[in-house]
Amino acid sequence: MSHLGYMFAGYTVVIIGLLLYVRRMVSRLREVDEELHELRRRLGEAGPHR
Amino acid sequence: MRGMEWFGALASAALVAVLYVALLVAPEAVGEGAVQRILYIHAPSAFAAYGCIFVAAGASAVYLWKRSPAADRLAASAAEVGVLMCTFVLVTGSIWGRARWNAWWTPDPRLTLMLILWAIYVSYVLLRAFGGDDEEIAPYAAVVAIAGVLAIPAIRVSSRLMRGIHPSVIAPRDGGTGLADPYMRLALWGGAVAMLLVAAWLVTVRTRLERVEREVRAVRRAADAAEGVV
Amino acid sequence: MRAVLAIVRKDLLIEWRTRETVVTTAVLGILLVTVLAVAHDPTPAAAPALVAPVVWAAVVFTGLLGVERGFLLEREQDCLGGLRGAPIDPTALYVAKLLVNVLLLSVTQAVVVPLTGLFLRVDLWHAVPSLVVVLFLGTVGFAAVATLFAFVTVRLRTRQVMLPLLVLPLLMPLLIAAVKATEAVLGPGLGTARDAVGVLVSFDVIFVTAGLLLFPAIIRD
Numbered sequence: 001m002s003h004l005g006y007m008f009a010g011y012t013v014v015i016i017g018l019l020l021y022v023r024r025m026v027s028r029l030r031e032v033d034e035e036l037h038e039l040r041r042r043l044g045e046a047g048p049h050r
Numbered sequence: 051m052r053g054m055e056w057f058g059a060l061a062s063a064a065l066v067a068v069l070y071v072a073l074l075v076a077p078e079a080v081g082e083g084a085v086q087r088i089l090y091i092h093a094p095s096a097f098a099a100y101g102c103i104f105v106a107a108g109a110s111a112v113y114l115w116k117r118s119p120a121a122d123r124l125a126a127s128a129a130e131v132g133v134l135m136c137t138f139v140l141v142t143g144s145i146w147g148r149a150r151w152n153a154w155w156t157p158d159p160r161l162t163l164m165l166i167l168w169a170i171y172v173s174y175v176l177l178r179a180f181g182g183d184d185e186e187i188a189p190y191a192a193v194v195a196i197a198g199v200l201a202i203p204a205i206r207v208s209s210r211l212m213r214g215i216h217p218s219v220i221a222p223r224d225g226g227t228g229l230a231d232p233y234m235r236l237a238l239w240g241g242a243v244a245m246l247l248v249a250a251w252l253v254t255v256r257t258r259l260e261r262v263e264r265e266v267r268a269v270r271r272a273a274d275a276a277e278g279v280v
Numbered sequence: 281m282r283a284v285l286a287i288v289r290k291d292l293l294i295e296w297r298t299r300e301t302v303v304t305t306a307v308l309g310i311l312l313v314t315v316l317a318v319a320h321d322p323t324p325a326a327a328p329a330l331v332a333p334v335v336w337a338a339v340v341f342t343g344l345l346g347v348e349r350g351f352l353l354e355r356e357q358d359c360l361g362g363l364r365g366a367p368i369d370p371t372a373l374y375v376a377k378l379l380v381n382v383l384l385l386s387v388t389q390a391v392v393v394p395l396t397g398l399f400l401r402v403d404l405w406h407a408v409p410s411l412v413v414v415l416f417l418g419t420v421g422f423a424a425v426a427t428l429f430a431f432v433t434v435r436l437r438t439r440q441v442m443l444p445l446l447v448l449p450l451l452m453p454l455l456i457a458a459v460k461a462t463e464a465v466l467g468p469g470l471g472t473a474r475d476a477v478g479v480l481v482s483f484d485v486i487f488v489t490a491g492l493l494l495f496p497a498i499i500r501d
Contacts, residue, residue, distance in 0.1 A: 002084075003083040003084045003085040003149055004084045004085075006085045006088070006145050006146070006148065006149035007084050007085045007087050007088055007149075009145055010085075010088040010091060010092070010141070010142040010145045010146065011069070011073075011088070011091055013138070013141050013142065013145075014091050014095065014138045014141075014142065017134065017137070017138060018134075018248065018252075021131075021134055021252065022252070022255075025252075025255055025256060025259055028259055028263070029259055029262070032259070032262050032263050032266050035266050035270070036262075036266055036269070039266065039269050039270055039273050042273050042277065043269075043272075043273055043276065114494070114497040114498075115497075166449050166452045166453075167449075169448075169449035169452075170449040170450060173442075173445045173446045173449060176442070176445060177432075177442065177446065180436070180438055180442070181436060181442075182436070189497060189498045190432040190498060192497075192498075193428065193429075193432060193494050193497075193498060194429075194432075194446060196490070196494065197425070197428075197450055197487075197490060197494075198450070200486055200487070200490050201450050201453060201486075203482070203486075204453035204454070204457075204479055204482060204483045204486065205452065205453045207453070207457075207475070207478070207479050207482075208452070208453035208454075208456040208457045208460075208476075208479050209453075209456070211456055211457060211460050211475055211476055211479070212456060212460075
């Protein structure tokens, strides 16, 4: 790999790393939102039965 | 969330701007080839890594003192982002070493320090992941974060004890002899600011995520209890 | 500080009666040294260079195992609850465990180090006083960190893996300095190891202090 190749490899690693991390956080936020909805539903159902 | 989105946009813009300067505007260092430009993402990542590590340790200290859950969440997030930044430093440093001296690892004291810190904060992340309940493991994780920072002076000195450092192997960091060209300095210090902004944004988002996740876990426990043991 | 002595006495008494820790860790240390010496099978010229790393590898390996037991004892029948209830300063507990660990580790080293010299056919006698100093400094630093984190990990199911995982990165500077100092002691003499010994001493000071300050913060729960 030429010098330029190595340089691009270095920058690519960092940028892709950052993007992957952000993506993971976004999907975790989404999952947690869904779980919150599901929990609200469950608590709504549990309520009247008490 | 609007503020966070603006923050993220700002951080990204700063990063893009720095990349432009680093890749296109700054002149090539004499005799080192294009790969020298890796410095402009390698050193800034190191700045960001240290920033995260110190925030994690500071927040951990506050947690041990005040038992504030917010401080704990901040510590956990900062440590995680710190590991990410350390990884960047190590990988870019390794690539640079390979390109310049045909060695995937160089016995540079600063790189050794970064490697050990990476290991310490990885162990922090693992402890949080496998240590069970968040609130229970928090003080113990805090000890790890603080110990990591306390170890830095010792690591720095002892790394220099190793293998009598061969001068030519030490890669110039902030330009040992000083970066001559103002655009090079701009790329470097601008890069540091940009990466710090990026890290700060990541930590902020991650801290919010941590708060929501913990709350949801607590609600889930309550829901399980309300429905009886299911 | 009477509390410290009381706890130290208790632990040492238990150890004296059962001898479980010293014997098992010493045997393990011997095995490790044997394996390393045999596997490498160094020439007489190369052997001296191996002494320092082998000794410290053995110290770390046996140390991690030995230090675990310190708090494991307390977990049985919830002695820890009893200790917390008693009007004992938590720092006393830390100091006591630290002292016990340093003592037990030193006993193990007294067996393992001469044996290393034997296997590698290196004469260690001329360096004994300096060697003892270096071993002591290294052991104190090791025990300071390991004792603190033994308490952290004793509650985990994964403690056997988590303890080395947490402790080894933090101990790296200590180990580097200890090996350098040991090499100097066996070669030119302690004088040349000034930097290394400096690292050992400052590591000890920093981490014993850290242990004293942090231990009470985590025993509160």
